[in-house]
Amino acid sequence: MPAPTNPFKAALREGKFQLGLWVALGSAYAAEIAAGSGYDWLLIDGEHGPNDMPLIGAQLGALRGSASHPIVRPPMGEAWLLKQLLDLGAQTFLIPMVETAEQAATLVRAVRYPPRGIRGVGAGLGRASDFNRIPDYLATADEEICLIVQVESRAGLEALDDIAAVEGVDGVFIGPSDLAADMGYLGQPSASAVQEAIRDAFLRIHRHGKARGIMTVAVDQAHEYRAMGADFMAIGTDVNCLVRSIDGLRRTFLGLPVGADQKGGGY
Numbered sequence: 001m002p003a004p005t006n007p008f009k010a011a012l013r014e015g016k017f018q019l020g021l022w023v024a025l026g027s028a029y030a031a032e033i034a035a036g037s038g039y040d041w042l043l044i045d046g047e048h049g050p051n052d053m054p055l056i057g058a059q060l061g062a063l064r065g066s067a068s069h070p071i072v073r074p075p076m077g078e079a080w081l082l083k084q085l086l087d088l089g090a091q092t093f094l095i096p097m098v099e100t101a102e103q104a105a106t107l108v109r110a111v112r113y114p115p116r117g118i119r120g121v122g123a124g125l126g127r128a129s130d131f132n133r134i135p136d137y138l139a140t141a142d143e144e145i146c147l148i149v150q151v152e153s154r155a156g157l158e159a160l161d162d163i164a165a166v167e168g169v170d171g172v173f174i175g176p177s178d179l180a181a182d183m184g185y186l187g188q189p190s191a192s193a194v195q196e197a198i199r200d201a202f203l204r205i206h207r208h209g210k211a212r213g214i215m216t217v218a219v220d221q222a223h224e225y226r227a228m229g230a231d232f233m234a235i236g237t238d239v240n241c242l243v244r245s246i247d248g249l250r251r252t253f254l255g256l257p258v259g260a261d262q263k264g265g266g267y
């Protein structure tokens with residue numbers, strides 16, 4: 001029996017657009033609720049969400065068997081962190097702040113077993129191998145790992161062609177907020193210079209045959225990114241949905257204008 005098929009990786013290979021949501025509440029219960037909505041993927045955010053290893057594990061458990069594929073974003077791309085996340089059962093990773101091809105190649109090696117990589121052998125202790133019940137796990141695991149690197153700085157954009165060309169990088173996700181900040185537009189990912197940079201980045205990523213990813217919390221912007229060619233995209237965050245919804249409910253009841261003072265396009 002081989003490692004579980006990664007439906008997200010398979011869908012990207014087939015060119016099927018994948019719709020996602022950011023999950024940053026740090027709650028397995030909230031992740032399970034989000035999974036009931038039918039998104040193709042949910043991003044468990046360990047970079048900005050209050051998530052540690054056991055909490056990420058609990059969320060992966062809550063999503064097991066659901067239609068929403070979990071993507072895990074660690075705070076940074078460190079091999080020791082990836083080793084633990086891999087054994088916990090994460091198969092798809094979004095790695096923040098990748099700025100060089102060397103960094104991308106190191107990440108590829110971190111998610112692969114020797115001789116192709118440096119992943120430590122211990123998945124028998126984890127959910128990844130269904131606690132050692134998957135006999136062919138070691139021989140088949142690498143193929144089901146999907147590695148997405150996040151480019152979100154001017155340095156990253158400069159090296160984008162080299163990064164996207166790295167074998168084993170399955171996709172490149174442009175982080176609009178951090179990119180905007182690095183370009184001098186802190187808090188303004190919709191600034192036209194940032195949008196032009198994203199459009200150009202998408203063209204370059206596509207030329208290398210890699211998937212293009214992005215996120216927004218504004219539906220109009222999401223349609224624009226889709227038109228630019230996004231292959232996978234988060235269209236909101238659980239935090240933002242909760243805030244909008246609970247603020248809106250109160251305001252509706254009180255007869256106050258809804259959304260007037262809500263930062264709908266914010267991140």
Ligand SMILES: O=C(O)C(=O)C[C@H](O)[C@@H](O)CO
Pocket residue numbers: 022048152174175176177178179215237267
């Ligand atoms: O730069 C970005 O944009 C991202 O990396 C996504 C963010 O972390 C954030 O906007 C999620 O709300």
